[in-house]
Amino acid sequence: MSAPTAPAGATGAAGIAPGVSAGRSAPAAPPALTPVFLRIKLSLLRNGLKGSSKRKAAYFSTLAFALVVGFFMTLGLALLHGNAHAGTVVVLLAGILALGWAFMPLFFPAGDETMDPSRLVMLPLRPRPLVRALLATSLVGIGPLFTLCLAVGSVAAVARGAAGAVAAVVAVPLLLLGCVTLARAVATANVRLLTSRKGRDLALLSGLVIAVGAQLANFASQSLFQAGGVTALEPVEAVVRWLPPATAVGMVDSVGEGAYGRAAAQLVLSVAAVAGLLWSWEGSLTKLMVTPDGSTIAASGPVKNRGVADGGFWSLMPGGRTGASMQRTLRYAVRDPKTKSAWVTALAIGVIVPVFNALQGTGSVYLGSFGAGMLGVQMYNQFGQDTSAFWMVAQTISSTRDAYVELRARAAALALVVLPYTVLVTAVTAALVDDWQAFPAGGGVALALVGSMLCTGALASARFPYSIPTDGAFKNVAPGQGGLAWGGIAAGMLMSALVSAPVIALTIWLNMAEHRHVSWIVLPVGVAWGWLAAWAGLRLAAPTVARKLPEILSAVSKG
Amino acid sequence: MPDQGDATGGTHGTDGARTAPSAVRVEGLWKRFGEQVAVAGIDLELPAGKFIGLVGPNGAGKTTTLSMVTGLLRPDMGRVVVAGHDVWADPTEVKARIGVLPEGLRLFERLSGRELLGYMGRLRGLAGDETDKRATQLLEILDLAGSQHKLVVDYSTGMRKKIGLAAALLHNPEVLFLDEPFEGVDPVSAQTIRGVLERYTSSGATVVFSSHVMELVESLCDWVAVMAAGRIRAAGPLADVRGSAPSLQAAFLELVGAHGRDAAGDSLDWLGGTSGTVAR
Numbered sequence: 001m002s003a004p005t006a007p008a009g010a011t012g013a014a015g016i017a018p019g020v021s022a023g024r025s026a027p028a029a030p031p032a033l034t035p036v037f038l039r040i041k042l043s044l045l046r047n048g049l050k051g052s053s054k055r056k057a058a059y060f061s062t063l064a065f066a067l068v069v070g071f072f073m074t075l076g077l078a079l080l081h082g083n084a085h086a087g088t089v090v091v092l093l094a095g096i097l098a099l100g101w102a103f104m105p106l107f108f109p110a111g112d113e114t115m116d117p118s119r120l121v122m123l124p125l126r127p128r129p130l131v132r133a134l135l136a137t138s139l140v141g142i143g144p145l146f147t148l149c150l151a152v153g154s155v156a157a158v159a160r161g162a163a164g165a166v167a168a169v170v171a172v173p174l175l176l177l178g179c180v181t182l183a184r185a186v187a188t189a190n191v192r193l194l195t196s197r198k199g200r201d202l203a204l205l206s207g208l209v210i211a212v213g214a215q216l217a218n219f220a221s222q223s224l225f226q227a228g229g230v231t232a233l234e235p236v237e238a239v240v241r242w243l244p245p246a247t248a249v250g251m252v253d254s255v256g257e258g259a260y261g262r263a264a265a266q267l268v269l270s271v272a273a274v275a276g277l278l279w280s281w282e283g284s285l286t287k288l289m290v291t292p293d294g295s296t297i298a299a300s301g302p303v304k305n306r307g308v309a310d311g312g313f314w315s316l317m318p319g320g321r322t323g324a325s326m327q328r329t330l331r332y333a334v335r336d337p338k339t340k341s342a343w344v345t346a347l348a349i350g351v352i353v354p355v356f357n358a359l360q361g362t363g364s365v366y367l368g369s370f371g372a373g374m375l376g377v378q379m380y381n382q383f384g385q386d387t388s389a390f391w392m393v394a395q396t397i398s399s400t401r402d403a404y405v406e407l408r409a410r411a412a413a414l415a416l417v418v419l420p421y422t423v424l425v426t427a428v429t430a431a432l433v434d435d436w437q438a439f440p441a442g443g444g445v446a447l448a449l450v451g452s453m454l455c456t457g458a459l460a461s462a463r464f465p466y467s468i469p470t471d472g473a474f475k476n477v478a479p480g481q482g483g484l485a486w487g488g489i490a491a492g493m494l495m496s497a498l499v500s501a502p503v504i505a506l507t508i509w510l511n512m513a514e515h516r517h518v519s520w521i522v523l524p525v526g527v528a529w530g531w532l533a534a535w536a537g538l539r540l541a542a543p544t545v546a547r548k549l550p551e552i553l554s555a556v557s558k559g
Numbered sequence: 560m561p562d563q564g565d566a567t568g569g570t571h572g573t574d575g576a577r578t579a580p581s582a583v584r585v586e587g588l589w590k591r592f593g594e595q596v597a598v599a600g601i602d603l604e605l606p607a608g609k610f611i612g613l614v615g616p617n618g619a620g621k622t623t624t625l626s627m628v629t630g631l632l633r634p635d636m637g638r639v640v641v642a643g644h645d646v647w648a649d650p651t652e653v654k655a656r657i658g659v660l661p662e663g664l665r666l667f668e669r670l671s672g673r674e675l676l677g678y679m680g681r682l683r684g685l686a687g688d689e690t691d692k693r694a695t696q697l698l699e700i701l702d703l704a705g706s707q708h709k710l711v712v713d714y715s716t717g718m719r720k721k722i723g724l725a726a727a728l729l730h731n732p733e734v735l736f737l738d739e740p741f742e743g744v745d746p747v748s749a750q751t752i753r754g755v756l757e758r759y760t761s762s763g764a765t766v767v768f769s770s771h772v773m774e775l776v777e778s779l780c781d782w783v784a785v786m787a788a789g790r791i792r793a794a795g796p797l798a799d800v801r802g803s804a805p806s807l808q809a810a811f812l813e814l815v816g817a818h819g820r821d822a823a824g825d826s827l828d829w830l831g832g833t834s835g836t837v838a839r
Contacts, residue, residue: 197712324681328667328674335669335710388664391631392726395659396682398651550633557664 033125033133041137066142070149077153087253088237090154094175094246097150101143101179102186103209120289127286131278134285138180151175154249160256167255167263171248174270178245181277189284204337205344212348219356242266244273321402325409326416332385333417338468339385343417346374351425358432365435365442366507368426372446375418376453376496380489382410382461383545384468388557394549404542407461411454411534422446441507441519444526445500451530452499455537456492462544464488467558478558499533581640582607582734582765583628588637590623597623599789601637605767605782607734610760612776613769614807615786616815621769622662624786625738628767629659642733655683658727660720662738662769668712672703672722675711676729683730690729697725702751717748724752728759735759737768741775753779773808783807787815 049056077093080086120130138144154175155168190199241250247266254263317323333343350371357363383390397403426446430439466485467478477485497504503526510519545552583605590598598620605611615621626632628639630646630653638645644652667675673694680690698704701721706714711722720740727735735756741749756779760766770776776783777797784794792814793800797807804810 319681319687320684321682324678328670328678331674332667332669386667389667391659391661391664392667392679393682394631395629395654396679396684398654550631553631 033129034136037133037137038140041140045140063142066146067149070146074149074153074156077150078156080157081159083157085231086157087250088234090157090249091237091241091246091253092233093150093154094249095240095243097147097175098179098182098243098245101147101183104143104183125289127282131282131285134184135177135181135278138184139176144176144180147176147179148172151249155252158249158253158256163260164252164256167252167267170267171252171270174248174267174274175245177274178248178270178277181274181281182245185277185281185284188281188288191284191288201337205341208341208345208348211345212352215349215352219352219360223356223360242269244270247273321396321405322409322412325406326413329410329413330416333413336385338470342378343375346371346378347421350374350421351428354425354429355432358429363429363433365426365430365433365438366445368422368429368442369446369449371425372418372422372450373453373493373496375414375421376450376457377489377493379411379414379454379457380460380492381464381466381468381485382407382457383465383552384461384556386556387468387470388553390553390556394553397546397549400543400546403545404538407458407538407541407545411458411538414454415450415534418450419447422450437516438519440523441510444522444524445503445507446526447523448500448503448526448530448533449496451533452496452537453492454530454534455499456495458534458537458541459495459544460488460492462541462548462552465552465555467556481555481558500529503529580607580643581605582609582611582642583767584638584640585624585628586638586640588624588627588639589635590620590627590632591635596789598627598634601789601791603784603791603794605765605784607642607765608760608763609765609782610756610780611765611767612780612783613767613786614771614773614776614783614811615769616771616817619786619815620789621786622738623789625736625767625769626661629657629661629736630654631659631661631664655730656733658730658732658735660723660727660735660737660740662742666711666719666723666726669710671708671710672698672714672718672725673707675722676725679726680729685730693729694725697728700751700755701725702748715745716743717745720744721748721752724755728755732764734765734767737766739770740768741770741772773806773811777801777807785811785814 049059077090080089083089151172155171159165159168240246241253248270251263251266251270254260254266314323314327317326332339334340350373353370354363354367357367383393386393393406397406423443426439426442430436430442464484464487466481466488469478503522506525507519507522510516510522581604583603585601585603588598588601589596601624613621613625623632627634627637628641628646630650633647638647640646641653642656644656646653667678670678676694676697677687677690680694681687685693695704698707701724703718703721703725706718711719714722720742724737724740727737737756740752740756744752756766756768781797782795783797783800785792785800801807801810804813
């Protein structure tokens with residue numbers, strides 16, 4: 001930089017600022033922080049793209065995508081101008097936008113180093129200028145640009161008259177600032193969480209948020225079109241209109257309607273919210289930078305006594321390997337972020353699909369099998385879920401019997417959740433579609449499917465093990481093993497369908513041949529068939545596991 | 560197969576090795592990873608009841624050898640007999656008799672230290688009460704009692720090595736294999752581990768551990784095997800391997816052919832001191 005003569009002990013920020021001579025004795029004129037931070041942010045952005053053409057391509061395609069989508073959304077929103085529901089749409093959109101900004105940093109830590117207070121701790125910076133500088137850098141990026149597009153479109157949709165135009169000009173920066181400060185305040189308040197192991201675990205759950213969110217959004221939009229459109233949302237909108245930063249958009253709408261008193265109240269709320277968020281951000285930033293960091297906190301914090309649970313639920317488990325493996329499997333479903341993410345996604349989507357379909361009138365008791373299938377996939381790649389810790393299991397398996405008991409315990413742990421869940425989901429679906437006569441048959445088909453998934457899952461675990469990387473929410477297969485993973489799961493699903501085909505065929509026949517009154521027979525048949533399939537699968541998989549322990553270990557240790 | 564030359568000669572020529580029954584016998588062990596030969600035909604006999612060090616530079620094949628000896632990696636060729644039983648033909652007998660602490664493989668990190676021991680004990684077929692009793696004592700002696708309810712994922716390196724050691728000792732094995740048990744471990748934990756291992760060998764059990772810290776091996780072991788480039792360069796009681804060299808370190812450098820590199824001419828003569836020319 002341009003101050004090579006600055007002594008090593010000079011302030012870091014001053015050393016970076018060009019044209020400022022930071023003598024040790026006279027640090028009288030501190031440089032303006034905001035341009036320094038903006039330059040750092042731009043440099044980081046530029047350097048991040050340097051060298052990697054893949055990253056460059058990803059960045060620019062995201063930028064192009066955001067611009068195109070932003071442009072069309074702005075256009076679309078502006079075209080809403082004059083529509084009776086325009087106010088409802090834009091106010092709700094602002095609410096969703098704010099919600100997104102608030103939660104994104106928790107699930108997608110963007111790795112913006114200018115934002116990381118722990119990197120600034122050693123620099124002599126005052127809170128107020130720092131917050132200003134950080135706020136300015138927060139406004140640089142694709143996210144804020146996209147938000148700006150939406151804000152402009154939103155106010156254009158509801159602004160009417162000269163007063164409306166003025167209100168719109170005020171509302172755009174208010175909405176943008178509201179979103180950005182909300183994100184920063186939430187992220188800074190939780191920075192200790194975000195930089196800890198728990199925070200990294202949380203980030204791994206983002207896959208779950210997307211999967212479940214997509215399902216919910218899908219059904220929400222469907223039901224919206226069925227339930228008379230936007231009018232159905234007006235009660236929600238009436239509340240959101242008073243929640244900052246959506247109040248900024250609400251204000252423009254109020255001005256357009258001539259309700260100046262309401263508009264003034266909404267303006268005051270918007271400004272107060274931004275001020276309050278800035279204040280709380282500054283507070284947590286100051287606290288962060290002058291109190292001990294996460295490492296010391298963690299060491300002195302109280303340790304949760306995990307031994308307590310031993311007496312309760314776990315004491316019902318069988319002894320020996322069966323109980324130990326079941327316990328570990330279930331504990332991992334709760335404690336391991338990747339496993340938890342997979343389980344919760346399966347449990348949530350397994351409920352969403354049949355229940356929402358039933359609510360929309362397209363439901364069927366047989367959709368209860370959906371969750372059974374989703375959860376059954378968890379039986380696949382059992383040893384990959386262990387990661388390289390599988391060596392501990394491998395060290396204790398010395399016979400086909402050991403391998404069988406190990407697989408059986410894992411299947412049992414899964415069944416302990418899947419069986420009651422499947423019955424419950426089927427019952428709820430039956431109640432919603434009011435088709436209790438088909439309930440036993442629906443349960444029978446679902447349970448037969450669970451059994452065949454356990455069967456093929458055990459076989460796939462033995463024959464097609466692959467590594468699951470522990471980092472990255474969307475990396476579930478180690479490089480080079482994608483074909484193996486997808487091949488194993490696809491072949492397994494097909495096989496499961498084949499294995500449970502007799503039960504499905506029986507159900508179809510009973511329904512076609514007007515024997516619905518005896519369709520309850522599918523329940524015992526399905527249970528027996530599922531149990532038999534699972535047993536046979538475990539039996540067939542066990543010798544392979546016992547024989548191929550070193551090969552399985554090396555296949556699952558690549559992550 | 561290449562000739563082992565005089566490498567293993569020391570083993571058979573010593574009194575200790577002749578009288579004691581062998582804990583581990585390795586015959587013609589080979590392992591290739593693609594083009595690279597990791598272990599190039601090892602013959603080795605490790606006496607029972609000793610503290611045995613397997614030393615060698617990084618990449619010598621120590622981890623690969625230990626993985627094959629403990630049944631975690633299938634050799635391309637060769638035979639391994641541990642405590643009188645073939646590792647690959649008779650895994651039931653072998654796995655009950657050995658304890659392992661590998662390097663570079665994870666533990667079940669989402670369990671607490673105590674849960675991990677409880678889990679391993681039950682997988683090993685120990686009764687629940689017995690497992691819990693042993694776990695309590697091991698946690699106590701390894702100085703982990705205070706963090707027994709913390710998840711292993713939050714443990715430090717030293718604590719991980721200690722909980723791994725506890726898991727390896729839980730079923731009271733005859734032979735214990737430890738891959739780099741002191742790597743990245745602080746002095747206090749290292750001393751704790753050392754104490755436990757010394758107590759364990761004094762009861763007649765065998766410890767085989769790999770390391771590249773010669774001082775440690777010299778102070779702990781009474782028997783060493785030196786590995787380099789996938790082969791055994793020397794093996795036998797510590798005194799025999801050290802020979803006339805002033806220290807094991809010196810003997811080791813000689814064996815792996817790294818001697819003389821420290822006096823490599825004048826390539827760094829500008830570094831340090833004040834005699835060198837100063838720029839500007």
